[in-house]
Amino acid sequence: MTDAPAVLPPLRIGPLTVDTPVVLAPMAGVTNRAFRRLCREHGAGLYVAEMVTSRALVERTPESLRIIRHDPDERLRSVQVYGVDPATVGAAVRMLAAEDRADHVDLNFGCPVPKVTRRGGGAVLPWKRDLFSAIVHAAVAAAEPYGVPVTIKMRKGVDDDHLTYLEAGRVAEDAGVAAVALHARTAADHYSGTADWSAIARLKEAVTSIPVLGNGDIWSAEDALAMVHQTGCDGVVVGRGCQGRPWLFADLAAAFHGSDARVRPGLREVAHAIRRHAELMVEEFDDELKALREMRKHMAWYLKGYVVGGELRRELGLVEDLAHLDRLLGQLDLDQPYPGEAAEGQRGRAGSPKRPVVPDGWLDSRELDDTFRAALAEAELSVSGG
Numbered sequence: 001m002t003d004a005p006a007v008l009p010p011l012r013i014g015p016l017t018v019d020t021p022v023v024l025a026p027m028a029g030v031t032n033r034a035f036r037r038l039c040r041e042h043g044a045g046l047y048v049a050e051m052v053t054s055r056a057l058v059e060r061t062p063e064s065l066r067i068i069r070h071d072p073d074e075r076l077r078s079v080q081v082y083g084v085d086p087a088t089v090g091a092a093v094r095m096l097a098a099e100d101r102a103d104h105v106d107l108n109f110g111c112p113v114p115k116v117t118r119r120g121g122g123a124v125l126p127w128k129r130d131l132f133s134a135i136v137h138a139a140v141a142a143a144e145p146y147g148v149p150v151t152i153k154m155r156k157g158v159d160d161d162h163l164t165y166l167e168a169g170r171v172a173e174d175a176g177v178a179a180v181a182l183h184a185r186t187a188a189d190h191y192s193g194t195a196d197w198s199a200i201a202r203l204k205e206a207v208t209s210i211p212v213l214g215n216g217d218i219w220s221a222e223d224a225l226a227m228v229h230q231t232g233c234d235g236v237v238v239g240r241g242c243q244g245r246p247w248l249f250a251d252l253a254a255a256f257h258g259s260d261a262r263v264r265p266g267l268r269e270v271a272h273a274i275r276r277h278a279e280l281m282v283e284e285f286d287d288e289l290k291a292l293r294e295m296r297k298h299m300a301w302y303l304k305g306y307v308v309g310g311e312l313r314r315e316l317g318l319v320e321d322l323a324h325l326d327r328l329l330g331q332l333d334l335d336q337p338y339p340g341e342a343a344e345g346q347r348g349r350a351g352s353p354k355r356p357v358v359p360d361g362w363l364d365s366r367e368l369d370d371t372f373r374a375a376l377a378e379a380e381l382s383v384s385g386g
């Protein structure tokens, strides 16, 4: 690394300092303890766990307790909570803070899944400004006595005609939130098209006293620098770009410290990463078959751009245990060098825009009324997050 000046100052999230202003985006089914460890071994930043629902946490379900587990050396311990009821979210955040189970809590207002938005949860919740404000206030009040900062992660709004992010950002700022992150798409956009980084710039103008983090379509360190340059954001949140590429965090750390060093792994290094990931997953789940089944989806991400025969690729997608994995990895042409562009660019979820599914009448008023309360309770039960 060179001694060039850092591109951005350290990110300050309440009392916490993150030297490299890079956040691993929470991703359900991906950012478990194993994957976070792999990412941490490459780079620096804040690594957020998979989201956990406030209900499951309060009920202490085994799955929710797995999700919030951190490695003993994992600092900062970052947990994302999804909830729709202020009292339950408050109780969940109090549990995390009072029992010293997290150093940072993020609130999820970005989930676009129809099964959640149909009931008023996730990315369409901030439309009900009273409910949004009550949830954020409850979380901040629960965390404050313990010095644990709360942040929020949201989308732009329901669709282009029902944007909520500027108002939600200001409400969160006034409520004492320590940072806001924007995935610059609407719920209707889902994962389609390209993220609208200009919205991040507008949020940065609207929210002035706390960091604004930009999220959406960072596939390389150069993309991260471009987002900072174009939007003035205080840090970046990276999701799909690091799927099958935990070394992206090394590139990001280098880029933010003014270096143009980039990791360009040959297939041997990729195979090592797959093996290491699989071992960590076995530790995480304490169940080799479950761990390897969870690894299957990662194979295509790891191998994107490398020449791997169709049959071998297919078998890797059906891997059963570590011995099976080793046999298959042994069949790869391990001397294959980094393939360049073919290994880069978009990966993971994409798809097309979807008409936002919201409860009947949801968009008629910005305030919550009783007809929606029962449906909302279901919104939390229908999301997988512990």
Ligand SMILES: Cc1cc2nc3c(=O)[nH]c(=O)nc-3n(C[C@H](O)[C@H](O)[C@H](O)COP(=O)(O)O)c2cc1C
Pocket (backbone or CB within 6 Å): 025, 026, 027, 028, 029, 030, 050, 051, 080, 108, 109, 110, 111, 153, 183, 215, 216, 217, 218, 237, 238, 239, 240, 241, 348, 349
């Ligand atoms: C598989 C997957 C799971 C996700 N799970 C969550 C989640 O639990 N909480 C959340 O706030 N966002 C979740 N997201 C959204 C990401 O955090 C991120 O906002 C989105 O992928 C856009 O960033 P990217 O373009 O860097 O991927 C998920 C995305 C993916 C692809």
